[in-house]
Structures are given as structure tokens and as C-alpha cells.
Amino acid sequence: MSATSPRARHTIDLGGTRWAFDDLKTLLARATPLRSGDQLAGLAADTAVERMAAQMLLADLPLSTFLDEAVVPYEDCEVTRAIIDDHDPAAFAPIRSLTVGAFREWLLGPEATPEALAALRPGLTPEMVAAVSKIMRLQDLIAVAAKARVTxxxxxxxxxxxxxxxxxxxxxxxxxxxxxxxxxxxxxxxxxxxxxxxxxxxxxxxxxxxxxxxxxxxxxxxxxxxxxxxxxxxxxxxxxxxxxxxxxxxxxxxxxxxxxxxxxxxxxxxxxxxxxxxxxxxxxxxxxxxxxxxxxxxxxxxxxxxxxxxxxxxxxxxxxxxxxxxxxxxxxxxxxxxxxxxxxxxxxxxxxxxxxxxxxxxxxxxxxxxxxxxxxxxxxxxxxxxxxxxxxxxxxxxxxxxxxxxxxxxxxxxxxxxxxxxxxxxxxxxxxxxxxxxxxxxxxxxxxxxxxxxxxxxxxxxxxxxxxxxx
Incomplete structure (x- = not known):
């Protein structure tokens, strides 16, 4: 869906169209690889081009955005409160300056050792890891998960x-x-x-x-x-x-x-x-x-x-x-x-x-x-x-x-x-x-x-x- 709403926060020109997404949860939904549940809910991208536009915007989004904008309001949901209240800023500090796309590159690189991934966990929110997964191929998901150790x-x-x-x-x-x-x-x-x-x-x-x-x-x-x-x-x-x-x-x-x-x-x-x-x-x-x-x-x-x-x-x-x-x-x-x-x-x-x-x-x-x-x-x-x-x-x-x-x-x-x-x-x-x-x-x-x-x-x-x- 193309949009020209003046209040749209995330916009990009792609394929001769300006694509616009009003908020973070809309951007995340449109960037998600196709699945029938999101189509059923009316949340999925209408075309592959729209999905690509959303993924490109998502890749350039700072990870810190997920600490500033909740996809489900804090006051309405104890799960959101748990996510925000349990977040560890010190654990997040090493990747605080990264975008979602840069986080993907970091995860696939040599610095993301099992020890580094374990230290990072308290600093990650579910929305951050969901976001980076949306711009990953299957081999990326496999390669990074194989490095993570949970006993x-x-x-x-x-x-x-x-x-x-x-x-x-x-x-x-x-x-x-x-x-x-x-x-x-x-x-x-x-x-x-x-x-x-x-x-x-x-x-x-x-x-x-x-x-x-x-x-x-x-x-x-x-x-x-x-x-x-x-x-x-x-x-x-x-x-x-x-x-x-x-x-x-x-x-x-x-x-x-x-x-x-x-x-x-x-x-x-x-x-x-x-x-x-x-x-x-x-x-x-x-x-x-x-x-x-x-x-x-x-x-x-x-x-x-x-x-x-x-x-x-x-x-x-x-x-x-x-x-x-x-x-x-x-x-x-x-x-x-x-x-x-x-x-x-x-x-x-x-x-x-x-x-x-x-x-x-x-x-x-x-x-x-x-x-x-x-x-x-x-x-x-x-x-x-x-x-x-x-x-x-x-x-x-x-x-x-x-x-x-x-x-x-x-x-x-x-x-x-x-x-x-x-x-x-x-x-x-x-x-x-x-x-x-x-x-x-x-x-x-x-x-x-x-x-x-x-x-x-x-x-x-x-x-x-x-x-x-x-x-």
C-alpha cells in the first residue's frame, strides 16, 4: 500500500512510488516475510515491492527506536511492562548505536561469539530480535542461532x-x-x-x-x-x-x-x-x-x-x-x-x-x-x-x-x-x-x-x- 500521509514517520521512494508507514508496528508488519495469518489480519504487505520497501526502511532503523516506541502500549499490557522494565541498558550498550541492518551484520560476524551473545541477552527486546529476523535469509537465522548457547x-x-x-x-x-x-x-x-x-x-x-x-x-x-x-x-x-x-x-x-x-x-x-x-x-x-x-x-x-x-x-x-x-x-x-x-x-x-x-x-x-x-x-x-x-x-x-x-x-x-x-x-x-x-x-x-x-x-x-x- 502506498501512502502520502503527512504524519507518516517512515518513508522511502522505491519503484517509482513513495512508500509510507505510519508507525513502528505497521513497518514491522509490512516487512514480515509473507504468511497467511498477517494476510488474515490485514497487516501484510500487499506486494513484494511494498515488503522490500519496508525491509529497507527497517534495516536503517536504529535499535534504540524499540526502547522509545512500544508496539503495544506500556499502560495497556503487562507484557510490554515486563519487556521495558526488565531491559538492561548496560548489556545493550555495545550495540546501542547500531541500526537493525548493522545488527544483522554484527550477529553474522566474528564478534558475535557464544559468550558475547550470552552477555547481550538482557539488553535485547523481543521487538529487536523480531525486526532483525525479518531481514535475514534462512541461512542467516541458522548461522546465528547455532552460535547461541542456552543450558x-x-x-x-x-x-x-x-x-x-x-x-x-x-x-x-x-x-x-x-x-x-x-x-x-x-x-x-x-x-x-x-x-x-x-x-x-x-x-x-x-x-x-x-x-x-x-x-x-x-x-x-x-x-x-x-x-x-x-x-x-x-x-x-x-x-x-x-x-x-x-x-x-x-x-x-x-x-x-x-x-x-x-x-x-x-x-x-x-x-x-x-x-x-x-x-x-x-x-x-x-x-x-x-x-x-x-x-x-x-x-x-x-x-x-x-x-x-x-x-x-x-x-x-x-x-x-x-x-x-x-x-x-x-x-x-x-x-x-x-x-x-x-x-x-x-x-x-x-x-x-x-x-x-x-x-x-x-x-x-x-x-x-x-x-x-x-x-x-x-x-x-x-x-x-x-x-x-x-x-x-x-x-x-x-x-x-x-x-x-x-x-x-x-x-x-x-x-x-x-x-x-x-x-x-x-x-x-x-x-x-x-x-x-x-x-x-x-x-x-x-x-x-x-x-x-x-x-x-x-x-x-x-x-x-x-x-x-x-x-
């Missing part, structure tokens, strides 16, 4: 160089104990589960939550697996379950990039702090004390009509400001889960996954990705193979794996346990060290990390058979 721990240590963890997701349509246990066992014998064993419950009742946590705890104790588990019920359910003595390792919650969107999830920052305090009080971690698990996804704020006219990728990055307040063990974007209304096809899903990973890592989060799509999206498992391979090269902390890549409860397509075997063999990525030691001890892998034969798996079956009357 967390509970019973396993995640994010170490040369390592890749997986979430084992043994969902069941009716939360049946034997069905969950069978899928869990199937994952363990292929080496899945070092990030977390996480069940999405079909219901959100406290009794079912406690039953599922107790089942996973029984598996952990009987097989002596150094793993953390999580029932992905609502945070209030987790708090009540903790109060009733449930064996809760991690507290889970979906979060978004605005106060209004989080209100739609039934949470605010105070409630998340209460949940973190409750989980920490249990003292269940052995390798560390990171107890929170957050899930995000581009389009969540838009789907709740709580995006404040901000593009979905910038809103996604703002969710990471919520997450980093609570030292999470795990954060993952469910990149293709919300549907083609927000990310239409494999190309858009691939770019969004790499953007989310890049932005989360720069902001200091242990980023994982659910490499996934819904059955009505224009995507397939070839797209997921490609995104998985790119993410692992970018240093992703963990990916989600389900039996046969088909989640029978949530009805979407993700990665299989065997997809993780493929990428480990291809790249040499090892498991989390504590989990790897257990796999070697029970004979499921050899010292080089290669999967052993089926006899080792069979040796575990009698122990598992004691759980809930057999699996």
Missing part, C-alpha cells in the same frame, strides 16, 4: 554443544494408562524422552492430572530413568495437584505475547510466578532447578483477537519475554499446529520455525520446536524432514516426537521417534548426558551412541509390565 537442567542437562534432546509425547485419546505406558515404552526403547516425557491430557481434571503424573513417575522409578515428566494441564490444575501431593516435575503453560492473549489462556505473570514457586518448593530436580515448561506458537494472539494490530511473528517473540522471566527448562513453538490460517504451507512453516528458534535463542531461551502441521495445511512429511534437518544444524535444544509421527489425540502430524534416530545418525548429535548414561547402562545404545539390538529393549519389558497391570 538448562532438572534431571537431565539440556542445550549442551553437540547434543539434541527429544520430548516423548505418549498421548492417548482417552488418557488410558496402558495406552500411555505402551507409547512411552515405545519411545524409551528408541532413545526418546531426554527433554521430557510430556502427556497432553484429553481432559483437564485434577484427578486425571494426578493419575497421569503418578503413572509417569512409576515408570521413572521402576526403570530408574533420569528423566523429567510433565502432564500438560492448565497451570491452575498443576498448582492444585501439587497441593494434593502429586509427583509434579515440571509445570506447563501455553503463553502468548500480550496480556490480553494470556488472559485468554487464563493466566497472568503473577499466576505463573505462583506456579513456579510451588514447583520449586518440591525440590525434585537432581541436575538443576529449572521447573517451568512453556509452549508458544505464531498466531495464538491473533486467534484470540489480542494482537493489538501487531504481526504474528513479532507477537510470538514477545511471548519469549514472558517465558524468560521464569527460567524455564523448556520452551517450544508448536510451529504448524495452529493451522494454515496462520502458516499456510510448508514454506511458511519452515521459515516460522527457524525464526522462532532464532528469536528464542537470542533472548536466552532453551528453544525447542514441534516440527508439525495439521492435515488441512499445504504441507507434508517432506517439509518436516527439511525443517528438522535445518533446525538441528541451527542447534535446536529439543524436538517433539510421537508414535509414527501421528498424534492420535491431538490429530496433527509431528515427528516420529525414528525421525530422531535419523537426525542423530546424520549429524552425530548425542542425547542429554544423564539420559545417555542410562541408555548405555541398560544396553539400549552403545558407547558411540548407536541404537543397540532389540534384545536390550526386551529386557526392560518385565519391569514395565508391572505398571498398571501391564502395557
Amino acid at each position: 538448562t537442567a532438572f534431571r537431565t542437562t539440556l542445550g549442551l554443544p553437540g547434543r539434541l534432546a527429544t520430548r516423548l509425547q505418549p498421548n492417548h485419546p482417552t488418557d488410558d494408562d496402558r495406552g500411555i505406558a505402551a507409547a512411552l515404552f515405545d519411545g524409551l526403547i528408541t532413545g526418546a524422552g531426554d527433554a521430557v516425557v510430556g502427556v497432553n491430557p484429553a481432559t483437564d481434571g485434577v484427578d486425571d492430572y494426578i493419575r497421569i503424573c503418578s503413572l509417569m513417575e512409576e515408570v521413572r522409578l521402576k526403570l530408574e530413568v533420569p528423566m523429567q515428566h510433565c502432564c500438560l494441564g492448565h497451570v491452575t490444575t498443576a498448582i492444585e495437584a501439587i497441593g494434593r501431593g502429586a509427583p509434579v516435575d515440571l509445570v506447563f503453560q501455553s503463553i502468548a505475547g500480550s496480556e490480553a492473549a494470556n488472559r485468554g489462556f487464563g493466566v497472568d505473570l503473577a499466576l505463573l510466578a505462583e506456579a513456579q514457586e510451588a514447583a520449586l518448593a518440591l525440590g525434585r530436580g537432581t541436575a538443576g532447578t529449572d521447573v517451568m515448561y512453556f509452549e508458544t506458537g505464531q498466531g495464538s494472539a491473533l486467534s484470540a483477537d489480542a494482537h493489538h494490530g501487531v504481526d504474528q511473528q513479532t507477537m510470538e517473540a514477545r511471548a519469549y519475554a514472558v517465558a524468560r522471566r521464569f527460567r524455564p527448562l523448556l520452551v517450544n513453538t508448536v510451529v504448524g499446529f495452529i493451522g494454515p490460517e496462520y502458516l499456510y504451507d510448508g514454506k511458511q512453516i519452515t521459515r516460522a520455525g527457524l525464526e522462532d528458534h532464532f528469536c528464542g535463542k537470542l533472548l536466552g531461551l532453551p528453544m525447542g520446536v514441534d516440527v508439525c502441521y495439521t492435515n488441512h495445511a499445504d504441507a507434508d512429511q517432506d517439509d518436516m524432514d527439511a525443517l528438522l534437518t535445518l533446525l538441528v544444524q541451527a542447534g535446536v535444544t529439543f524436538v517433539i516426537t510421537v508414535p509414527g509421527a501421528d498424534d492420535v489425540m491431538l490429530n496433527y502430524q509431528s515427528l516420529s521417534y525414528h525421525d530422531a534416530l535419523y537426525i542423530r545418525e546424520l549429524t552425530g548429535r548425542r542425547h542429554a548426558p544423564e539420559f545417555e548414561a542410562w541408555l548405555v547402562k541398560v544396553g539400549l545404545i552403545d558407547q558411540a551412541g548407536r541404537l543397540a539390538d532389540a534384545n536390550a529393549a526386551a529386557a526392560l519389558r518385565p519391569a514395565l509390565g508391572l505398571i498398571r497391570g501391564g502395557a
Whole structure:
């Protein structure tokens, strides 16, 4: 859209047209690589030329602009207040004079070492990292994210160089104990589960939550697996379950990039702090004390009509400001889960996954990705193979794996346990060290990390058979 409004703050002549953008959030939206969610919201550039004009203007924008102009008003949103109040001027000082484009060059250069990136984190806002991602190619997103190091721990240590963890997701349509246990066992014998064993419950009742946590705890104790588990019920359910003595390792919650969107999830920052305090009080971690698990996804704020006219990728990055307040063990974007209304096809899903990973890592989060799509999206498992391979090269902390890549409860397509075997063999990525030691001890892998034969798996079956009357 061309504009000649005298109040437009950002203007450029390109292709014989003067392009004008009235404010920062409009500029960010028009500069965003094409995705269906921004089109749905009426925020996307109408043409490739308009997008290029916005990207050129964005590249010349000083980074300090993001400290002076909020895309969601400070007084209207506690997420904005967290972003501004938590900002560290001293950490920002080394790059304060840079534009967005110069920041891209700095990130790709030799000065952006893992140590320098770690020191910079408190000085970065989500809008800064979202902005620079919009003018990056995929290889740029991969190259910079691969340099970022974020390490967390509970019973396993995640994010170490040369390592890749997986979430084992043994969902069941009716939360049946034997069905969950069978899928869990199937994952363990292929080496899945070092990030977390996480069940999405079909219901959100406290009794079912406690039953599922107790089942996973029984598996952990009987097989002596150094793993953390999580029932992905609502945070209030987790708090009540903790109060009733449930064996809760991690507290889970979906979060978004605005106060209004989080209100739609039934949470605010105070409630998340209460949940973190409750989980920490249990003292269940052995390798560390990171107890929170957050899930995000581009389009969540838009789907709740709580995006404040901000593009979905910038809103996604703002969710990471919520997450980093609570030292999470795990954060993952469910990149293709919300549907083609927000990310239409494999190309858009691939770019969004790499953007989310890049932005989360720069902001200091242990980023994982659910490499996934819904059955009505224009995507397939070839797209997921490609995104998985790119993410692992970018240093992703963990990916989600389900039996046969088909989640029978949530009805979407993700990665299989065997997809993780493929990428480990291809790249040499090892498991989390504590989990790897257990796999070697029970004979499921050899010292080089290669999967052993089926006899080792069979040796575990009698122990598992004691759980809930057999699996």
C-alpha cells in the first residue's frame, strides 16, 4: 500500500512510488516475510515491492527506536511492562548505536561469539530480535542461532554443544494408562524422552492430572530413568495437584505475547510466578532447578483477537519475554499446529520455525520446536524432514516426537521417534548426558551412541509390565 500521509514517520521512494508507514508496528508488519495469518489480519504487505520497501526502511532503523516506541502500549499490557522494565541498558550498550541492518551484520560476524551473545541477552527486546529476523535469509537465522548457547537442567542437562534432546509425547485419546505406558515404552526403547516425557491430557481434571503424573513417575522409578515428566494441564490444575501431593516435575503453560492473549489462556505473570514457586518448593530436580515448561506458537494472539494490530511473528517473540522471566527448562513453538490460517504451507512453516528458534535463542531461551502441521495445511512429511534437518544444524535444544509421527489425540502430524534416530545418525548429535548414561547402562545404545539390538529393549519389558497391570 502506498501512502502520502503527512504524519507518516517512515518513508522511502522505491519503484517509482513513495512508500509510507505510519508507525513502528505497521513497518514491522509490512516487512514480515509473507504468511497467511498477517494476510488474515490485514497487516501484510500487499506486494513484494511494498515488503522490500519496508525491509529497507527497517534495516536503517536504529535499535534504540524499540526502547522509545512500544508496539503495544506500556499502560495497556503487562507484557510490554515486563519487556521495558526488565531491559538492561548496560548489556545493550555495545550495540546501542547500531541500526537493525548493522545488527544483522554484527550477529553474522566474528564478534558475535557464544559468550558475547550470552552477555547481550538482557539488553535485547523481543521487538529487536523480531525486526532483525525479518531481514535475514534462512541461512542467516541458522548461522546465528547455532552460535547461541542456552543450558538448562532438572534431571537431565539440556542445550549442551553437540547434543539434541527429544520430548516423548505418549498421548492417548482417552488418557488410558496402558495406552500411555505402551507409547512411552515405545519411545524409551528408541532413545526418546531426554527433554521430557510430556502427556497432553484429553481432559483437564485434577484427578486425571494426578493419575497421569503418578503413572509417569512409576515408570521413572521402576526403570530408574533420569528423566523429567510433565502432564500438560492448565497451570491452575498443576498448582492444585501439587497441593494434593502429586509427583509434579515440571509445570506447563501455553503463553502468548500480550496480556490480553494470556488472559485468554487464563493466566497472568503473577499466576505463573505462583506456579513456579510451588514447583520449586518440591525440590525434585537432581541436575538443576529449572521447573517451568512453556509452549508458544505464531498466531495464538491473533486467534484470540489480542494482537493489538501487531504481526504474528513479532507477537510470538514477545511471548519469549514472558517465558524468560521464569527460567524455564523448556520452551517450544508448536510451529504448524495452529493451522494454515496462520502458516499456510510448508514454506511458511519452515521459515516460522527457524525464526522462532532464532528469536528464542537470542533472548536466552532453551528453544525447542514441534516440527508439525495439521492435515488441512499445504504441507507434508517432506517439509518436516527439511525443517528438522535445518533446525538441528541451527542447534535446536529439543524436538517433539510421537508414535509414527501421528498424534492420535491431538490429530496433527509431528515427528516420529525414528525421525530422531535419523537426525542423530546424520549429524552425530548425542542425547542429554544423564539420559545417555542410562541408555548405555541398560544396553539400549552403545558407547558411540548407536541404537543397540532389540534384545536390550526386551529386557526392560518385565519391569514395565508391572505398571498398571501391564502395557
